[in-house]
Amino acid sequence: MSLFRQLWLAVIASTIIAFAGSFIVSMVTARDYLEQQLAIKNNDNAASLALSMSQLDKDPVTVELQVAAVFDSGQYAAVRVIDPNGATMIEKISPPAAGDVPAWFSRLFPIESHPGSAQVSTGWTQFGTVELISHSQFAYRELWNGAFKLLLWFGVGGVLMGLIGMQILLRIKRPLDAVVGQAEAISERRFTRIDEPATPELKSLARAMNAMVGRVKAMFDEEAARLEQVRREATLDSLTGLANRSYFMNQLAASLNDDDAPPSGSLIMLRLADLAGVNRRLGRESADELLRRIGTSLTTMAAENPGAAAARLNGADFTLLLPGNDNPEPFADRLLALLRDLVSAGLIDGEQIGHIGSGVYRHGESLASLLSRVDAAIATAEGEGSLGWRCANSGDAQCANNNADWKKVLECAIESHRLRLIEFPVANSSGTLLHLECPLRLQAVEDGEWLAAGSFMPVASRLAMTSELDLAAVNLALERLAIGIPSVAVNLSGESVFDRSFRQRLHDLIASRRELAPRLWLEVAETGAFQHFDEFITYTQLLRPLGCRLGIEHFGRQFSQIGRLHDIGLDYLKVDGSFIRAIDSQPGNQAFLKGLCSIAHNIGLTVIAEGVQSVEELNILPELGFDGATGPAVPRG
Structure with a gap:
């Protein structure tokens, strides 16, 4: 049973106990008071009747008329005149009645009407004794009305107490939820800080948790700084800060050969x-x-x-x-x-x-x-x-037609659905498929060549049309998932992610087919993610509740920023292919990538290598800590 429910039950139980005790005490006290008042009334009225009878003639008719006058008022259950020998001279009795009060209430709180008596005299001798017993139905009615009002007040008071109790419990529960959320985030290797609550006991707990998170984050930052230095030594010229020869050649080879590179x-x-x-x-x-x-x-x-x-x-x-x-x-x-x-x-x-x-x-x-x-x-x-x-003589290096109306080409391709996804396998070290990476392709003219994203996405970025292309890509991915493909990854451009309207449209599109979301992987390039990091966090917070897998691709050049990823809810990183090329023969890059995988795993991220070209590169990746790979060397299965 949850703590919140236990607190609620405790509040309800204490309220019921307090109400029951107060109700019983109030009813018993009221009953005793009414019995006392009935007794006083009986004695006073008996004395009054006896005095009246003492002053009048004592013939039977007069005495009976006086008794009948009192009895007929309807307030008495019995009126008797008893002679000095104990014999009843005159007696008027009415049947017992509790009026409109429920019988169970009368049985629960019985009211006893004690008889009142007074001596009737004639001169200096005793004529008899008058005995009066009042009806208790009036007392029952008063007791019942008092009980009803008390119940009504306790009902209203209970509702007010419940509302106040709810606010108090919610005030207690909010910091508890924050601490629980922080603990769950730590179990998922996300290290978040929370505000310290005002409650001293919870404040000390939150402070301890925040201190632990701070220490862990400091350890990550120190390790990230050390690995950043390793990366710089392995990839950069120490004097100028420029890329060294081996790293640059990997970048140049990627620009010439990668499928999504500009044409x-x-x-x-x-x-x-x-x-x-x-x-x-x-x-x-x-x-x-x-x-x-x-x-x-x-x-x-x-x-x-x-x-x-x-x-x-x-x-x-x-x-x-x-x-x-x-x-x-x-x-x-x-x-x-x-x-x-x-x-x-x-x-x-x-x-x-x-x-x-x-x-x-x-x-x-x-x-x-x-x-x-x-x-x-x-x-x-x-x-x-x-x-x-x-x-140099450009030879066959001819540029794309700069005079082409790219805006019209892109709009036409979107409207006529001349867009498709192609598939590249992403597998783990045992060859099991993690997902299919599906970059977008566009057909500029009917029956024409399918262009790689590097040919049209830079133009789409300048024309502010990446949002429509990215939404189309996600829609195509959802269609593939709907026909049974296990998992699909789609690349989103940074310009789209920064657009609030796009984020909401993307959320609505995925939410409309939420059952497919856990098999959808969405990734943004490193430069786009860190360029406007606050918007990127908003994007992850919006989509994470849907169950999508969120990641960063082409990661590594801004490795020093990895400490910012520990609490935003990412699932994976794809390391840029320029770090992977010839990794089997580059000890410096191996040390960097091994540390990168270690830090990423410590904050709960899966690490995937991009652009694996050879079997030698593929074989060394598990030793470095990679969870998966993609590229020409990865078998299509």
Whole structure:
């Protein structure tokens, strides 16, 4: 039995006991009072009748008339005149009656009318004794009316007490519920804090629970900070903060080959002409300052373009990847201006500065081909001797038709239902299917090619049309679940999740088929989740009661933010494929990913690897703590 119910029963029992005791005491006291009043009345009236009879003639007719006059008033059950020898001279008796009072009440609280008596005299001698017994029906009626009023008052008082008791119990129950909720969250590895209640006993409990949560969160933060340092050492250049060569090559390979990557983009490479000479002439500190300034500029350019990445490939080579951008010229011009500023600052010899090469690529181009073209462009710039930029021959790299009316294309595809989901298995280490990852595909024209999300979602984002596409994707996923597919995962764009109207429409859509919700997995990219974190929390709080599985995909680049995920109700993380590529041969990344899985498990999250390319990568994932994987190496079953 719940504590709340026990408290309610205690309140009800104490109320009933108090009422019953008060009622019985009140009834007995009232009955005794009425009996006393009846006795006084009988004695007074008997004395009055005896005095009247003593003053009149004592002939039988007169005496009987006086007795009858008193009896006929209807207030007496019996009136008697008894002679000095004890014989009854005159007697008037009426049958006993309790009036309209229930018989059970009369039996429960019997009222005894004690007779009143007085002496009747004639001169100095005794004529007889008058005895009066009043009817008790009037006393019963008064007692019954008093009981009814008392019951009515206790009823009203009980309702008022119940309302007051409910408020008091709710006031006690709220902090108890908060503590219980906090304990349940801890059992689910979500660590939440609660407000301390005013009740001293509950306050100390809440304070202890909050202290424990604080200590656990501090441990997570410390471990996250340590792993963030491991990640930086494994993936970033220590001097400039840019990505190192191995990590950048994984990112570049993902941009060229991943199914949802933009269809084209640009790669810009900067090569300093004489870094060793700068180090020799100006010293190591000046050379480091030169490299840091270049790194800062490239980091700024990458931050201005979603999905962009900057890296230091080796001592003198820097590169900037711009997925979805087919015009590298503005960025190359900014890098040229940077080199000129470095010359003005005296950090580079004016005769030997550096050179820039770039190339536009198409999705599917090989990594070796793109790097070869960009290297050739740099070689051309170096051959010309002066500071300059050369763009590689794009060959078959042709951009999408920029003049196409994308808005019309997208609207037409949505209205005519030229949208579909394709399937990629996500399985655990034993090969059991966790769910099907189902990215969206769009057909721009009737019977035309099905475009990957990377081809149209960036455009949809600029046109503020991601909400309609995401709702269509969720609807298609629900249809698949309805025909018996075990579990389906759908990617949602960050722009949609931040839209209040979209969140409500998404909730209503899933709520309308709530029985399917536990098999629906919804995931948002890491950049979208952390960009507007408060809105993302609102999104999770809205959908979690429906039973959906909620997660973050492409996770890892903002690993330092993992401490913010411990109490928002997420179910899983998908680690970005750039951390997974060649993981079997990268001890630094292995240490980072093993720690990531440990922390995620400690806060109740499932961890899935994205973009697994080889059997070697797939085989090492369980050792690192991954719960599942997706990618070309995962068998379709």
